[in-house]
Amino acid sequence: MGPQSSGKSTLLNHLFNTNFREMDAYRGRSQTTKGIWIAKCAGIEPCTIVMDLEGTDGRERGEDDTAFEKQSALFALAVSDVVLINMWCHDIGREQAANKPLLKTVFQVMLRLFSPRKTTLMFVIRDKTRTPLENLEPLLREDIQKIWDSVPKPEAHKRTPLSDFFNVQVVALSSYEEKEEQFKEQVAHLRQKFFHSIAPGGLAGDRRGVVPASGFSFSSQQIWKVIKENKDLDLPAHKVMVATVRCEEIANEKYSFFVANEDWLELEEAVQSQLVPGFGRKLSSLLSNCLFSYDEEATYFEDSVRSAKRKQLEEKLLQLVQPVYQLMLEHIRSGTLDYFKKALNDALSGGQGFAAAARDGTTKSMRLFDEQCKDAVIKQANWDSSKARDKFSRDLESHIAEVRTAKLSELTALYESKLKNALYGSVEALLEGGSDDTWPAIRKLLHHETETAISEFSVALSGFEMDEEAEEDMISKLRNYARGVVEAKTREEAGRVLYRMKERFTSIFNHDNDSMPRVWTGKEDIRAITKTARSSSLKLLSVLAAIRLDDDTDTIGDTLVLTLVDPKKGTSKSTSLQDPLASSTWEEVPAAKTLITPVQCKSLWNQFQRETEYTITQAIASQEANKRNNNWLPPPWAIAAMVVLGFNEFMTLLRNPLWLLVIFVSYLLLKALWVQLDISGEFRNGALPGILSLSTKFLPTVTNLLRKLAEEGQRPATTDAHSNTSNPSQASRIIQGVVGSNSAFSSTASSEVTMENEVEYTSPSRHDKDL
Numbered sequence: 001m002g003p004q005s006s007g008k009s010t011l012l013n014h015l016f017n018t019n020f021r022e023m024d025a026y027r028g029r030s031q032t033t034k035g036i037w038i039a040k041c042a043g044i045e046p047c048t049i050v051m052d053l054e055g056t057d058g059r060e061r062g063e064d065d066t067a068f069e070k071q072s073a074l075f076a077l078a079v080s081d082v083v084l085i086n087m088w089c090h091d092i093g094r095e096q097a098a099n100k101p102l103l104k105t106v107f108q109v110m111l112r113l114f115s116p117r118k119t120t121l122m123f124v125i126r127d128k129t130r131t132p133l134e135n136l137e138p139l140l141r142e143d144i145q146k147i148w149d150s151v152p153k154p155e156a157h158k159r160t161p162l163s164d165f166f167n168v169q170v171v172a173l174s175s176y177e178e179k180e181e182q183f184k185e186q187v188a189h190l191r192q193k194f195f196h197s198i199a200p201g202g203l204a205g206d207r208r209g210v211v212p213a214s215g216f217s218f219s220s221q222q223i224w225k226v227i228k229e230n231k232d233l234d235l236p237a238h239k240v241m242v243a244t245v246r247c248e249e250i251a252n253e254k255y256s257f258f259v260a261n262e263d264w265l266e267l268e269e270a271v272q273s274q275l276v277p278g279f280g281r282k283l284s285s286l287l288s289n290c291l292f293s294y295d296e297e298a299t300y301f302e303d304s305v306r307s308a309k310r311k312q313l314e315e316k317l318l319q320l321v322q323p324v325y326q327l328m329l330e331h332i333r334s335g336t337l338d339y340f341k342k343a344l345n346d347a348l349s350g351g352q353g354f355a356a357a358a359r360d361g362t363t364k365s366m367r368l369f370d371e372q373c374k375d376a377v378i379k380q381a382n383w384d385s386s387k388a389r390d391k392f393s394r395d396l397e398s399h400i401a402e403v404r405t406a407k408l409s410e411l412t413a414l415y416e417s418k419l420k421n422a423l424y425g426s427v428e429a430l431l432e433g434g435s436d437d438t439w440p441a442i443r444k445l446l447h448h449e450t451e452t453a454i455s456e457f458s459v460a461l462s463g464f465e466m467d468e469e470a471e472e473d474m475i476s477k478l479r480n481y482a483r484g485v486v487e488a489k490t491r492e493e494a495g496r497v498l499y500r501m502k503e504r505f506t507s508i509f510n511h512d513n514d515s516m517p518r519v520w521t522g523k524e525d526i527r528a529i530t531k532t533a534r535s536s537s538l539k540l541l542s543v544l545a546a547i548r549l550d551d552d553t554d555t556i557g558d559t560l561v562l563t564l565v566d567p568k569k570g571t572s573k574s575t576s577l578q579d580p581l582a583s584s585t586w587e588e589v590p591a592a593k594t595l596i597t598p599v600q601c602k603s604l605w606n607q608f609q610r611e612t613e614y615t616i617t618q619a620i621a622s623q624e625a626n627k628r629n630n631n632w633l634p635p636p637w638a639i640a641a642m643v644v645l646g647f648n649e650f651m652t653l654l655r656n657p658l659w660l661l662v663i664f665v666s667y668l669l670l671k672a673l674w675v676q677l678d679i680s681g682e683f684r685n686g687a688l689p690g691i692l693s694l695s696t697k698f699l700p701t702v703t704n705l706l707r708k709l710a711e712e713g714q715r716p717a718t719t720d721a722h723s724n725t726s727n728p729s730q731a732s733r734i735i736q737g738v739v740g741s742n743s744a745f746s747s748t749a750s751s752e753v754t755m756e757n758e759v760e761y762t763s764p765s766r767h768d769k770d771l
């Protein structure tokens with residue numbers, strides 16, 4: 001800053017290689033720079049921005065218009081690290097110097113900045129004279145001090161020295177117009193001071209109030225806005241405000257970059273479908289990069305604001321990635337659960353005990369789960385995976401319980417089926433046998449099979465490492481099942497006891513001791529056989545009347561025998577007592593074990609007797625018939641009657657034996673007719689159709705027969721001639737003509753007959769057989 005046309009633009013252009021507009025010296029000393037101009041210094045590191053201010057004390061704005069001057073001075077002080085103040089050499093020590101009001105303004109506004117930092121005030125003495133700078137500087141400082149002292153200050157800064165606010169420096173330059181070369185040399189020397197000016201001790205060494213470059217634009221706008229509103233400019237608060245706005249902007253920008261980041265999108269998509277190895281590392285690195293770029297950009301902003309905004313950004317990012325992390329945990333959980341299921345299945349298939357397999361599988365799966373969770377951990381987040389771990393643990397437990405129950409059921413079903421197979425058929429066979437040994441044999445069988453199954457079952461159960469009580473319970477259930485199978489089978493057999501009894505009766509009744517079918521010749525004692533068969537059937541009834549798996553000390557058998565088979569013995573014993581079968585329960589047999597009650601027994605027995613009666617009757621009838629058949633001679637009285645009544649006929653026959661020949665020929669003719677007419681065949685369909693058919697066939701057949709006989713009779717010579725040759729076919733033809741089939745008599749079939757006989761001749765023995 002400095003008075004109008006004091007060469008500010010010229011100096012800045014030379015000092016920083018900028019191109020601010022300079023006044024054309026040939027056109028008069030008028031105002032060139034209006035407002036505040038800004039440019040980037042060329043060739044100065046670090047990046048340095050320079051502003052060219054409108055000149056003070058100008059004629060253009062008028063004497064009283066110092067508002068803009070103050071505003072621009074305040075703006076320059078608020079924004080800059082170094083303020084160059086142009087002053088004419090000859091103004092030093094002068095009471096009415098042109099820049100005295102300017103300095104006053106600078107100091108006044110400085111006090112309104114509440115700035116904790118020190119701004120470098122560099123007084124550039126222009127058009128220096130022969131007076132050395134060493135002599136000028138004290139004078140200048142004295143002037144400055146005087147102005148500082150004269151500036152009204154707030155109570156807090158009453159005693160604050162100028163040096164607390166400003167780092168005052170003085171340089172002198174030769175006149176640009178008159179000693180341009182020297183001017184340039186001195187400017188080049190001065191330029192050196194601006195290199196690395198932010199280093200400690202440099203012109204801009206106090207970095208306390210610094211606003212980062214990325215916040216400069218916004219900060220400047222805000223400062224200007226406050227200045228324009230003529231408010232106090234609280235630089236620390238402003239700094240916080242700038243930091244807040246800018247950090248927020250940076251954070252938002254970084255968040256948006258992250259959301260659109262290809263790697264993140266790929267990772268997010270991959271996790272939707274499957275577990276991604278190295279998830280934690282990848283995501284942590286993405287987040288780190290994002291936060292790092294925020295840090296990089298926001299590093300020079302106010303610390304607390306920057307950290308707060310960083311935290312917010314981090315939280316927002318974590319909030320964004322958390323569902324993906326949760327999904328990842330879900331993949332880990334389900335994947336590890338699948339692994340566990342497979343491991344358990346393999347171990348069980350490999351013959352490992354269930355409990356050991358479940359234990360090993362659980363340990364391995366938990367380890368795998370922990371490892372995968374560790375792999376998915378996001379460095380920036382302190383997320384607790386214990387909930388997922390607990391859920392996984394519960395999943396394992398419930399799966400183990402499920403498989404355990406299924407396996408136990410499978411095992412139980414297997415042994416139940418084994419027992420059923422072992423018992424079912426055998427019990428049926430034993431019950432079918434129905435004897436005194438039946439129940440002891442069943443008990444023995446049940447005991448043997450149950451113990452065998454239980455010992456195998458116990459070995460199988462040992463793999464489950466069950467507590468003793470539960471194991472006992474399962475064994476006891478299996479034991480009960482075995483009893484149940486026997487009981488069920490017995491009940492089933494009891495349900496068809498009548499059928500079984502009849503079967504047994506028939507079997508014994510119709511077969512002898514060698515199991516050969518009986519032929520009722522008449523010698524058999526049907527009564528005794530019936531009794532034996534009935535007793536045996538009754539034994540079956542008594543065996544099936546009750547379940548005797550614990551003992552068979554009941555008296556069912558005796559009661560049945562005494563009551564049903566030997567009622568006489570029974571009544572002699574129990575004389576006037578009531579019918580022992582007129583009851584619905586057996587003595588000493590609990591109702592649960594009773595299959596057929598006494599009343600049912602009685603009723604069944606009656607039915608049995610009724611239904612077997614026919615067999616006995618048949619046998620008796622058969623025996624009678626047999627007896628009759630064996631006696632083929634007629635009774636003696638009949639023989640006597642035949643001798644007496646047939647004596648005449650007998651004598652006639654003895655006197656004339658030709659009758660015998662007549663009878664024989666008649667017999668032959670009748671037999672031939674019988675065969676020709678196929679009488680038995682005709683009557684097969686009933687008497688009336690037979691008679692009708694025969695009546696139509698009778699005459700043609702007789703005629704045919706007679707004609708045939710006549711034909712045969714007309715060829716005696718030929719027959720004789722042939723008979724000499726002893727032709728067997730001819731003999732066959734004659735015989736066939738008498739007793740052969742119908743076709744043999746048909747003239748049309750004669751040739752076929754010949755053919756047939758010629759063929760048949762090869763086997764004369766067969767003809768004999770046919771004859």
Ligand SMILES: Nc1nc2c(ncn2[C@@H]2O[C@H](COP(=O)(O)OP(=O)(O)OP(=O)(O)O)[C@@H](O)[C@H]2O)c(=O)[nH]1
Nearest residue numbers: 004005006007008009010023025031032033055176
């Ligand atoms: N005597 C003298 N004149 C100078 C010096 N430097 C520049 N000038 C001249 O002063 C005139 C004004 O120069 P500018 O650089 O435009 O001055 P300014 O202070 O920027 O002017 P405004 O922008 O209008 O306030 C020009 O004609 C320069 O040639 C100097 O060191 N001594």
